[in-house]
Amino acid sequence: MQTWRWTTDIFQEMTLLARFGEEGWEVEGVDRLARFACRRDERHPRRWEYRREEGVHEFEGWEPCGTWLTWAYFKRATGPLDVVPPVPRRHLYLGRRAWLLLAAALVAALGAMTAVLLDAWIVLLPLLGAWFPLLVIQRVRRRG
Numbered sequence: 001m002q003t004w005r006w007t008t009d010i011f012q013e014m015t016l017l018a019r020f021g022e023e024g025w026e027v028e029g030v031d032r033l034a035r036f037a038c039r040r041d042e043r044h045p046r047r048w049e050y051r052r053e054e055g056v057h058e059f060e061g062w063e064p065c066g067t068w069l070t071w072a073y074f075k076r077a078t079g080p081l082d083v084v085p086p087v088p089r090r091h092l093y094l095g096r097r098a099w100l101l102l103a104a105a106l107v108a109a110l111g112a113m114t115a116v117l118l119d120a121w122i123v124l125l126p127l128l129g130a131w132f133p134l135l136v137i138q139r140v141r142r143r144g
Contacts, residue, residue: 002040006091009098016093021048024081030066045081
């Protein structure tokens with residue numbers, strides 16, 4: 001029995017489930033980090049078909065194989081597999097949209113941190129003794 005664990009983004013998960021199901025990978029479950037735990041019987045491999053539904057449902061001919069957040073995943077065997085491909089080397093499959101979303105989140109986080117640090121700097125500036133030159137400038141202006 002071969003085992004393999006992988007994860008992907010929400011934008012391409014069904015495409016990858018279809019691909020890996022055709023390669024004989026049966027999903028045993030989905031963990032809280034959205035990793036698909038899969039197995040493949042080397043002696044009698046079968047093709048698998050998957051579907052994802054919002055909430056928990058029962059479908060005739062489909063058996064539940066995992067849940068994550070609000071989605072429920074279902075599987076069913078579709079037939080024997082003649083040629084068994086090798087176990088994929090990758091465990092992480094993120095598409096372009098996921099990388100763009102991560103980059104946007106990083107930029108937003110850096111912007112928020114910068115704003116907080118600049119605000120903290122303005123508050124800390126007088127405490128660090130920078131107020132003295134400002135007082136001198138103010139007095140010179142008043143006299144002049």
